[in-house]
Amino acid sequence: MSELNDIFSAFDRIVEMFGCERIRTIGDSYLAVSGIPEENTEHTQNIARVALRMRRYLEKRNTAHPTPHTPHNGNAELVLIPIR
DSSP, X not given: OHHHHHHHHHHHHHHHHTTOEEEEEEXXXXXXXSSOSSOOTTHHHHHHHHHHHHHHHXXXXXXXXXXXXXXXOOOOOOOOOOXX
């Protein structure tokens, strides 16, 4: 559980760096948005940067902290929903 807290804390810092907002965590899922509540003309670029930075963070973390057995590695997904 502390490992997940460490990861989500890092995600929170990444989200903040790009002016995005964490909505919630659900179990081992992390939900963040850009352009809400304040509109941002670069919201799609910002959330894409967040996703890439999160991925890079996890790759570096996994290299530094290898696990002997990983029963399931889920996919990271980025879903963009344009609101006009």
